[in-house]
Amino acid sequence: MDLRLLPDAPTDVERTAIDAVVPDDLGSTGERRDLLLPAFHAVMDAVGWISRGALGHVCERLQVPPAEAYGVATFYALFSVTPRAPRTAHVCDDVACAAFGGDALCAALEERLGPAGEREDVTWTRSPCLGMCERAPAVFLQRAGDAAQRSSTIDAGPEAADGLGDHQQIAPADVTTVLEGLGGADVPGPDPVVSTPQSRMDRSRSNGTRPQELHLLSRVGIVDPADLDSYRAAGGYSGLRRALAVGSSRVVDEITVASLTGRGGAAFPTGTKWSAVAGSPDPDKYLICNADESEPGTFKDRVLMEADPFALVEAMTVAGIAVGAHTGYLYIRGEYPAAERAVRHAIEAARHHRLLGDDVMGSGRVFDIEVRRGAGAYICGEETALMNSLEGHRGEPRAKPPFPTVAGLFAKPTVINNVETLINVLRIVAEGGPAFAEVGSGRSTGTKLFCLSGVVARPGVYEIDMGTTLRELLELAGGVPDRLRTILLGGAAGTFVTPDQLDVRLTLEDTREIGATLGSGVVLCLDESVDMARILRRIAGFFRDESCGQCVPCRVGTVRQEEALARIVRGREIGDRKTELQLLTDVDRVMTDASICGLGQTAASAVRSALKLGLIGENA
Structure with a gap:
């Protein structure tokens, strides 16, 4: 490629950092655009910002035009192309x-x-x-x-x-x-709260109830997340062993029978994705684990990766082999350093023990995992934006069709699942699809993780059977909060529910009946002390900032929504409160109907539900 490179030279520190992540042999074309994010991360780690010299050296090594590389570097919040404090x-x-x-x-x-x-x-x-x-x-x-x-x-x-x-x-x-x-000190990191088997037993003794059995969280707090032997002693890698024994087609069938739906928010049938990719005649296929957990209020995938990383590595291996992929990519959120360290260590340990690589468990099957760190872009949680990011492009959604199962990463058939979805696979392989489907009902089968925060006695991650009521979930976390005003269910892209709706069963079908959604499992409790107009303005500001700007309805609509809420908060409405609320309704309709991806389509969901429930109104 004939590139017009920048004249600035990198410093020795920048050059060393970039060369450490870019291999010398890049093939016949010399182009490895998919290494653009790792190269930028290396520079940021070394000096704290991406200079023109560093950008030029990255472009030279990866054969990427400077204008395009600059567009990528300026897309992500964790990158800076201007001097920034280290x-x-x-x-x-x-x-x-x-x-x-x-x-x-x-x-x-x-x-x-x-x-x-x-x-x-x-x-x-x-x-x-x-x-x-x-x-x-x-x-x-x-x-x-x-x-x-x-x-x-x-x-x-x-x-x-x-x-x-x-x-x-x-x-x-x-x-x-x-x-x-x-100042450089190693200060204590977060200590996540989860509903562990022991904590459930203790609470069941105190209230006389029988605790639900844990599956996704069964090893959290029990096994050493850095010790493969500890994981194996708790039943680890029995799922992969069984998957290799029964064969790929049987595994895909079990996932389909289980009626496992995606746990990231979209709730798409997992078996449908797997079947489409497994049945593709294309010999090159990919698996992607979407660990770019960025929905406000969500932290379940972080807890799983930090506390049970070998489970994710094993689940990705089962999934990759089942659909015929030789390579899996783990795209992890850039703000999750502890989780990244944990999964990288687990991957290295699995390779060392031949649980990944050219001969998985001596089966002759090939599968390995590469880790890619995100850089602060909520939109990359959308599957096609994530694939663009992996390929070294700006994280902007693609038009569909074609769908990822037909033309995904590098234009090849691709399965994309999030962390919680994949770890469910281990239980399905071990117990069978019918047993998994017996829990819950309809499309809502198995167990699900919920992230409780706000005015609850015991914030944290809780695992419950699909069909458990919202009230029962709150009881696990210490009971219904005093002066509870509302609950944000599903995250910023979710909806508000009120105290008189606490007996709703937490299933896809039941929440839809009340105009709500499970989303990514957020349960954020707010009491009477909260200024709802300010909360909604913060949600609107989040979507304004996170819109990729590719389509007009979202790019303009998110700004107009935030502006209207800002005027309401300041008491400077154009016309009157009723006029502003009507504007919010109109903007909502346009974004929902015309945006290219889920971000714009759900950017007004929380505001819409707040208006419907009267949480803000003419007299608010």
């Missing part, structure tokens, strides 16, 4: 954290460090949800520098930290811990 604290001010210390923490940091982004040595900035809602307020630290000085939030072995950069999560965070982290 130590930056990203402070969550989203719905869950803002009401529980996030705004106060931002004010305190502004007093100590000055306005956001002002200082050249250390700084702070506001951030959307960081996936640590159960320990609000949350902070994500980016610290560039020498790899020898990097630390880890978990003990996942020395090889797990190679090339990751010095990133940390802090939750709950205060001024002291943030300043210590910005």
Whole structure:
């Protein structure tokens, strides 16, 4: 390719960081655009921003035009093409954290460090949800520098930290811990709360009920997430062994019979995806695990990856072999450093024990996993935007059809599932599809994880049978909160429900009947002290910021929605409150009907439900 490269030269540090992740042999064309994100991450880890010299060297090594590489670098929130402090604290001010210390923490940091982004040595900035809602307020630290000085939030072995950069999560965070982290100290990371087998047993003894059996969380808090032997002792890799024994077609059939639906929000039948890719005559196929969990209020996949990473590696292996893929990509959220270290260590351990690679478990089957780190773009949770990101393009959704099962990653048949969906596969393989389908009803089978946060006694991740009521779920977390006003169900793209709807069964069908959705499993409880207009404005601001801008209905509609809510909050309505509410309704209709992907189609869902329930109105 004849490239017109930038004249600026990289520094020695930048050159070394880039060359460490770009192989010398790039094939006959010399183009490996899919390494664009890893190369940019390497530069950010080394110096804290992407200079023109670094950008030019990346383009030269990967044979990517500078204009296109610049477009990618400026698409993601965690990248910077202008000088930025090498130590930056990203402070969550989203719905869950803002009401529980996030705004106060931002004010305190502004007093100590000055306005956001002002200082050249250390700084702070506001951030959307960081996936640590159960320990609000949350902070994500980016610290560039020498790899020898990097630390880890978990003990996942020395090889797990190679090339990751010095990133940390802090939750709950205060001024002291943030300043210590910005100074280079290894401060305590988040301690996630989950409904473990022991905690369920303890609570069942206290209230006289029989606890539901755990499956997805059965090993959390029981096995050592860094020890393969510990995982095997708890039944690990029995699922892969059985899958190899019964054959790929049987595994796909079991998934179909189980009626397993996607747990990321769309609830698409998993068996349908698998069958389409498995039946494709194309010899090149791919599996993608979507671990870019960015829905505000969601943190279940983070907990699974941090506490049970070998389960995800095993489940991806079962899925990859079942559909005929030789390579799987794990696309993990950039703000999840502890989870990334855990899964990287698990992958290396699996390779070492021949559970991944050219001869999986001595079966002659080929499957391996590559990890790709996201860079702060909610839109990349959409499957086609994620594939564009993996290929080294801007994370913008593609028009469908063709669907990923026909022409997905690198234009090849591709299966995309999220973390929770894949880990369910292990239970289905072990027990059979019919047994899984006996739990729940209709399309809502098996168990599901829910992320409880807000004004609940015990925030955390809870696993329940499909069909359990919302009230019963809240009882597991300490009971229905006092002065409960509303619950955001399903996340920012979800809907609000009121206290008189707590007896709704948590299934796809029952929630749809009340105009709600399970979404990604968010259950954010809000009481009477919450200013609903401000909450809705923050949700609208989130979608405005996260819109990729590709289509007009979403690009313009999200701005108009946020502007209307901002006027309502300030009491400066154009006309009157009724006029502004009608504008919100009109914008909602246009975005829902005409946006190209799910972001724009659901950007007004929470606002719509709030209007319908009277949570904001003419007298609000």
